Amino acid sequence: NAPEVTITSVTSSIPENAPPGTVITLFHVHDRDSGKNGQVLCSIPDNLPFKLEKKVDNYHSLATDRALDREQVSEYNITVTAVDFGSPSLSTHTHILLHVADINDNPPSFSQTAYSAYIQENNPRGASIYSLTAHDPDSQENALVTYSLVDSSLPLEAPPLSSYVSINSETGVLYALCSFDYEQSRELQLRVTARDSGDPPLSSNVSLTLFILDQNDNAPEILYPAFPTDGSSGVELAPRSAEPGYLVTKVVAVDADSGQNAWLSYHLLKATEPGLFSVGLHSGEIRTIRAFLDKDTLKQNLLVAVTDNGEPPLSATISVTVAVADSIPEILSDLSSQAAPESQDDSLLTFYLVIAVAVVSCLFFTFIVLLLALRLRRWWKLQVVQSAADHVGGVSSSQFLGIDGVRAFLQTYSHEVSLTTDSRKSQLIFPQPNYADTLISQQS
Template sequence: MAALENALHCRKLVLLSLLSAVLWEAGAGQIRYSVSEEVDKGSFVGSIAKDLGWEPQALAQRGVRVVSRGRAQLFALNPRSGSLVTADRIDREELCAQSPRCLVNFNVLLEDKLTVYSVEVEITDVNDNAPRFAVEELELKISETTAPGFQIPLKSAHDADVGDNALQKYQLNSNAHFSLEMRNGVDGNKYPELVLERALDREEEAMHHLLLVASDGGNPVRSGTCRIRVKVLDVNDNAPVFTQSEYRVSVPENIPIGTRIVTVTATDADEGYNAQVTYFLEQIPRATTDIFELTSTSGDLTIMKSLDYEEAKVHEIDIEAQDGPGLLTRTKVIITVLDVNDNAPEFYMTSATSSVPEDSPPGTIIALFNVHDRDSGQNAFVACSLPEELPFKLERSVDNYYRLVTTRTLDREQVSFYNITLSATDGGDPPLCTDAHVVLQVADINDNPPAFPQASYSVYLKENNPRGTSIFTVLAHDPDSEHNAHVTYSLAEETFHGAPLSSYISINSDSGVLYALQSFDYEQFQNLQLWVIALDSGKPPLSSNVSLNLFLVDQNDNAPEILYPVLPTDGSTGVELAPRSAEPGYLVTKVVAVDKDSGQNAWLSYRLLKASEPGLFMVGLHTGEVRTARALVDRDVLKQSLVVSVQDHGQPPLSATVTLTIAVADSIPDILADLGSLQTSTDPQDSDLTLYLVVAVAVVSCVFLAFVIVLLALRLRRWHTARLLPSSRNGLAAMPASHFVGMDGVQAFLQTYSHEVSLTADSRKSHIIFPQPNYADTLISQESCEKKDFLSAPQSLLEDKEETFSQVNL
């Protein structure tokens, strides 16, 4: 029968749980359920999916879970049914002691939306605790003179349950001397009192045995018993009386151990031994008795363990006063614990990410966390903050939940990671603060192209370089990371002098080193411009380019080239004429030379290395002009030979030499006459005058014939040279102007230093008219010379573009 009643009771409890699970308060924004204690693990509490409007099948996908703080997990979610079930056996007495209502609060987190819902579950009581007395046996001593109607307070029973399941009544076994009455205390509890119905007679019965039964109102009813032994005494007919029926005191939770809280005092109207009062703490199965200590002789109540407002806000202590014979009375001490700010705020990180792309939009959620303070009132008010200079902010949600979100787009190249300090401060005095740290890595994206340190580069390379020579190294820096920062190099596709640029220069794609594929010649080109492209490995890749100007540095690899006098091709020696009337400084001729090099390598200097008549001629160091150093005299020989050296200023210097033949005479006949006199004077021992005349006539005839032949040869050479000069001038025009340092121009030289020749056909003698001495280094103009044909020479030899002025080379 009892088993049937228990089954019916369990069914009622389950039905009550199912009915209470549908509670929903929309105005408060909170889900409320009710469940009985001691139900099995996995028992149904309520349908979360139904109350939130979800489909049960979507629970696992949405990432729904129960979040509780500061205690064991009491409830769980059934992902199949969307129901809230118990996660373990629930003992209401462990959670809430004897509080009228036992409420458990927790949160349900929707992870995909980071949304939090508050859930409140009321734990209803079941009758799982029987009333219990502090002692199983009680001994009372009553004087036989005690009048009927005398009331004796008895030990009360304690029931851990509440409501109807709590202690409801006391019963006493039937006897002839005693009855039981109930007295309502100021706290609303019922206390049993033993009432003497008939005077006692120690001689008739010295000891009375009674049984006190305490019962609750549960179904089934539970009870507890206490055996009472009543010993009949004489005289002592007064019990102690407390000065207050109830003592109330308030103490802060940080009160030092050993502090006296209150002193209870009880007086006994008896005297002597019957008036000696002793104080006791009522022994009940609660932890409160371990916290306080009562001095039995003085009634001082002292604290023995630290108080904690968060564990218990009120302590109720029952104190008994007993006189010497054993009569007792009781009072209640209610100790109210005052909260002090002894708990710092606590962080509960619900969700957090460790990395975020740098292009994430403002408002990206980094973390979701809860802040809680176990204190109460103003001490539990928590304000959360973070440094202002960071690109983040806090958004407060329900139930002290916060979202950490970005306020702007992040830039990994400026800050690659953040160590975010979250500070929570309560409202106590002084306030307590707790810090939490969130380390956030900023993930890189390819948003920066490679960058060169300079907008352009200028590189100088000596000509005649070996093939494969390293010219220069270009480096580009990409502030991105990993593959986004891997840079490869290439050259822009261009042509130079009709050939691809890649046939001249190559570049190492990894190191950026430029190599020369050819040996460069400064005389072919002086500079080369190219573009270097730097490309990263991101997706999509980014690139940049830079201009590089390669300038060739001239080397002294070309010796001076003598343009004038031009060496004859027929083996003869060119002759320059100097009139005997020339004064010192007279310009005889000029050596003209060029150097294909440039700069210092093309600076030319002229020196006289050798002369048949030292001191007669001098050469300009920078001009190459050959001038007379002194006046000519008759003793000076007809033919003067000069060796002139032309040297550049390179390191090492290069040089060239030319031999000049200068004839000292005023005209060709003079030259011939001088030659005849020289020939005659060579044989001074011959005194035969006739022989002299014959020889002289023969010599003159031979000389004249030779002169005519030579003159024809010169005309032919002049005609040939005139054809070659245009090509030489074109070749010189292609050279840089810097190659003609110290030179007045080849054409000016050819016009200025050409000697004029005039031939007459009506005379057997040829006359060469020399210009008069020109101390201003200028010669007579060609237009002043007379144009005549010589003998019957072929017209093609005498006409060279109507020029009648020729350069004479002997």
């Protein structure tokens, strides 16, 4: 007879934080043979965190031998073997299935201790910046992770972090809430918290550095020469005896961008005397190429462009006036003498413009007066003609009689109006009436 194993009580699930010695199964072993053939030995595999304890009356218990970890092994299939001491020995195998229940004993964890992300400045609002993912080895609600932003290294007077970035609490995706400006802030220090939904909840933090990359969005700014504020002309002096290579002045410019976006180059776009001055490509120094000649203008106007190395490149221009003179009083007298004819020409031009406007105004007024006179004359002539017509039509019809109502009186009046350019010589002629086949009464 093989040994018989009878399970009296069993636990199908045990929490992973169960202390060592927690009883899982209680069973009874019986062999109907006698002597050594009835003696039974129970055992389990050695690699399991469990142990067998023999109780009274051939009862045995299966208990935990050490702490369990569901994240390593979530289920055990325990085989209990009962073997007698007979010859040959007989055995019985009993299988016990045990589930290890999860507890919230693991906080969410990130794959790195720190993260870094890069974003171009002038980014569109709402753009995705970065995505963080934390893993929780627990199960069900204990593994449900939510994300949030904790703090940053922004100054106290700066706007809150919530005005710069936000994070999706479910996915861990970060979004930009504003358009970043490299010239104002070049990096942001963020701290992201991942928290599970266990009871009690566990959490972990990770740092995220957001680096803002520069774009070529700032044109060069020219610091010198600056526009004077004291009413002066801002003229640079160059002596007449200057040799080729003489340093007249230097254009100084800066660019708020960084890297190659701030590399500046200088170019001479326009000059009063081409070939007289040159501008250093990277220094901005304005130097003479040759000596001054008598035919050269005393006042030289230069147009200098400053261009950065960005993509696309941005530029700024500055107008530089160079006066050729050995001293300040000399250049002032020369410039004033040159300016006098120019001012005289301006005065003559203004005078001619005033005369022209006056003549045009007089012609226009004369035309209006003539037009009104012609209109009045035409109206007066029409009045004279109308009054003459009214006089002719005023003859009484009672002066003419018909015979028996059969024959009618026929009278034709013809009139002729002779008009000349002089209203006093105008004539109105009324011919004598013509009577045809009519009887002249005694009255007529």
